Amino acid sequence: MTVTKAEALDWLRKMSLIRRFEERAEEAYGQGKIGGFLHLYIGEEAIAVGAMAALRPDDDVLTHYRDHGYVLARGIDPKRVMAELYGKATGLSKGKGGSMHMADAKHHLWGGYAIVGGHIPLATGMALANQYLDLPRIVACFFGEGATNIGTFYAGLNMAAVWKLPLVAIVENNRYGMGTAFERVSAVSAVYQKACVFNIPAVQIDGNDVLAVRDAVRDMAERSRAGGGPQLIEAMTYRFRGHSMGDPQRYRSKEEVEAAKARDPILLWRRSILENRLATEAELQAIADEADAEADAAVRFAEESPAPGPAELCRDVLIPEQESDVPEDLS
Amino acid sequence: MATMTLVQAIHDALGEEMERDPRIVLLGEDIGKNGGVFRATEGLWERFGAERVIDTPLAEAGIVGMAIGMALDGLRPVAEIQFADFIYPAFDQIVSELAKFRYRSAGQFTAPVVIRAPSGGGIKGGHYHSQSPEAYFIHTAGLNVVMPSTPADAKGLLASAMRDPDPVIFLEPKALYRTAKGEVPDAGSAVPLGKARIVRKGSDVTVVTYGATVRVAEEAAAQAEGEGTAVEVIDLRTLWPMDIEAVIGSVEKTGRAVVLHEAPRTCGFGAELAALIQEKAFLHLKAPVARVTGFDTPFPYALEKLYLPDARRTRNAIAAALSF
Numbered sequence: 001m002t003v004t005k006a007e008a009l010d011w012l013r014k015m016s017l018i019r020r021f022e023e024r025a026e027e028a029y030g031q032g033k034i035g036g037f038l039h040l041y042i043g044e045e046a047i048a049v050g051a052m053a054a055l056r057p058d059d060d061v062l063t064h065y066r067d068h069g070y071v072l073a074r075g076i077d078p079k080r081v082m083a084e085l086y087g088k089a090t091g092l093s094k095g096k097g098g099s100m101h102m103a104d105a106k107h108h109l110w111g112g113y114a115i116v117g118g119h120i121p122l123a124t125g126m127a128l129a130n131q132y133l134d135l136p137r138i139v140a141c142f143f144g145e146g147a148t149n150i151g152t153f154y155a156g157l158n159m160a161a162v163w164k165l166p167l168v169a170i171v172e173n174n175r176y177g178m179g180t181a182f183e184r185v186s187a188v189s190a191v192y193q194k195a196c197v198f199n200i201p202a203v204q205i206d207g208n209d210v211l212a213v214r215d216a217v218r219d220m221a222e223r224s225r226a227g228g229g230p231q232l233i234e235a236m237t238y239r240f241r242g243h244s245m246g247d248p249q250r251y252r253s254k255e256e257v258e259a260a261k262a263r264d265p266i267l268l269w270r271r272s273i274l275e276n277r278l279a280t281e282a283e284l285q286a287i288a289d290e291a292d293a294e295a296d297a298a299v300r301f302a303e304e305s306p307a308p309g310p311a312e313l314c315r316d317v318l319i320p321e322q323e324s325d326v327p328e329d330l331s
Numbered sequence: 332m333a334t335m336t337l338v339q340a341i342h343d344a345l346g347e348e349m350e351r352d353p354r355i356v357l358l359g360e361d362i363g364k365n366g367g368v369f370r371a372t373e374g375l376w377e378r379f380g381a382e383r384v385i386d387t388p389l390a391e392a393g394i395v396g397m398a399i400g401m402a403l404d405g406l407r408p409v410a411e412i413q414f415a416d417f418i419y420p421a422f423d424q425i426v427s428e429l430a431k432f433r434y435r436s437a438g439q440f441t442a443p444v445v446i447r448a449p450s451g452g453g454i455k456g457g458h459y460h461s462q463s464p465e466a467y468f469i470h471t472a473g474l475n476v477v478m479p480s481t482p483a484d485a486k487g488l489l490a491s492a493m494r495d496p497d498p499v500i501f502l503e504p505k506a507l508y509r510t511a512k513g514e515v516p517d518a519g520s521a522v523p524l525g526k527a528r529i530v531r532k533g534s535d536v537t538v539v540t541y542g543a544t545v546r547v548a549e550e551a552a553a554q555a556e557g558e559g560t561a562v563e564v565i566d567l568r569t570l571w572p573m574d575i576e577a578v579i580g581s582v583e584k585t586g587r588a589v590v591l592h593e594a595p596r597t598c599g600f601g602a603e604l605a606a607l608i609q610e611k612a613f614l615h616l617k618a619p620v621a622r623v624t625g626f627d628t629p630f631p632y633a634l635e636k637l638y639l640p641d642a643r644r645t646r647n648a649i650a651a652a653l654s655f
Contacts, residue, residue, distance in 0.1 A: 060404060096434055103440075105436065121395075121397045122428065124396070132356065158388060317433065318497055318571075
């Protein structure tokens with residue numbers, strides 16, 4: 001294993017935190033405390049955690065809308081993430097974004113984007129800015145396999161390839177675009193093969209193996225940082241939950257889902273740690289307990305936080321002094 | 332002061348601001364080596380290099396998306412969309428992404444992108460090279476929308492747009508590129524966004540307009556003057572956020588308003604202007620707010636002159652308001 005004990009435990013801690021955090025979010029959603037849509041990342045945690053472990057803190061990150069995992073793996077306070085899910089004033093964006101639109105400029109995390117593929121050319125632009133400003137940053141752009149049939153995928157990666165921009169595109173292939181199996185709607189269903197139209201390097205990896213993800217992202221990121229132009233990684237994975245809450249999942253069988261759970265990225269990594277004698281059962285249990293406690297604390301913080309006041313409605317806009325019939329308070 | 336055309340004023344503004352701020356980078360189709368379809372960027376590629384005047388592929392969603400990313404990471408991109416009609420492939424990027432950052436991030440960051448696009452008819456371009464899309468963008472919260480009608484304003488407003496912290500859709504009336512000539516102040520004189528210009532003063536009726544129809548309003552006003560009617564003409568210059576005080580102040584004085592634009596009538600910006608005027612100056616009004624606009628048709632080729640508002644239609648609306 002090319003990994004230290006500290007790294008191994010840190011990744012397990014982060015994956016466990018994401019898992020516990022989302023399970024708590026799932027409960028809160030069921031209780032009506034979180035509104036709108038909730039897309040869970042459960043089963044895919046190794047990609048966010050492995051990738052963030054490979055990136056530098058000032059590398060720019062853009063993600064798709066299934067974004068809680070990236071935000072937490074980036075080291076952003078789970079309390080503020082949960083508060084954003086709850087739509088509270090203490091949330092990352094004061095409750096103005098919600099689940100799919102997490103952003104924290106201080107951590108160079110520029111957002112979850114919920115127009116599929118919409119953020120790919122943004123990543124190209126950020127990479128161009130970094131190259132122009134002669135900064136050693138790269139851009140990591142995460143999107144699902146479903147985004148690779150949309151125009152912005154081609155527009156964005158083509159330009160990145162033309163100008164050899166420092167960009168790593170990480171395609172999270174969980175095999176279904178909402179309720180449609182990818183091979184049913186994509187002429188080429190191995191996404192890494194699509195990189196040939198941009199003439200850029202591409203690899204396909206096991207996205208449930210956190211170490212494989214870390215290594216691939218590190219290699220591709222450093223190659224890109226050194227002037228090698230854009231790179232593409234296809235990380236194969238599977239989401240254990242529905243597309244979003246309330247998905248009846250008619251497009252796949254229970255057997256298929258159960259079989260996939262045998263390759264749960266957290267179980268795999270836990271087993272690997274034990275097999276390599278990097279930690280004891282007791283140490284791993286302590287990590288699991290810690291993740292539980294942190295997720296619980298995030299829920300408590302969100303529950304106890306105030307809702308944004310009505311005045312927040314017309315803040316952070318071009319014309320703040322809008323005439324309106326917004327009441328002074330909502331009580 | 333120098334006398335120049337509107338397109339030369341645009342060119343000057345780009346060059347001067349690029350000298351002033353190294354973060355400004357231009358991007359678009361054919362703008363570099365080729366100097367731009369309307370020559371707005373002629374010579375800038377040679378002067379500032381291919382890194383700052385970027386020839387892009389034909390991919391509007393890519394151009395605007397890339398400009399957004401550049402802005403998020405500290406540059407001041409100015410994207411040219413070759414014709415405003417070509418902006419629709421990028422509409423999603425503008426509406427879903429560009430307009431949203433200040434709000435969705437609760438003020439953490441904005442995307443200071445300027446999108447320049449030649450707009451409007453008058454060149455027999457037919458339905459893909461003549462449209463006026465301003466209402467779509469005014470309707471989208473988070474965007475400044477600007478349309479100059481004189482060289483001085485084109486230069487001064489574009490300079491302000493490039494210094495603004497929020498996105499600006501900068502629509503350039505292509506019919507005026509070479510037909511509008513005028514004196515332009517020397518370097519550094521920006522015209523603030525959000526301020527209208529009183530083109531001529533009058534006490535009987537107010538014509539509110541912008542872009543290529545400003546000269547139509549002036550022509551109609553000059554004709555009306557011969558008949559003893561004093562028309563006040565307001566050029567909004569910045570369509571959004573608009574200078575509501577200038578409009579309401581004028582209508583309170585004249586009691587009559589005609590709104591005039593090239594874009595189609597239904598849900599056009601004139602509809603919003605009419606609504607605002609009746610909300611804020613109802614008791615001053617002596618006649619209904621009249622609209623003189625393009626028609627609710629695709630932009631025509633052969634019948635372009637009939638489609639575009641002219642002095643005759645504007646005078647008819649003025650006369651109707653006076654005799655109501």
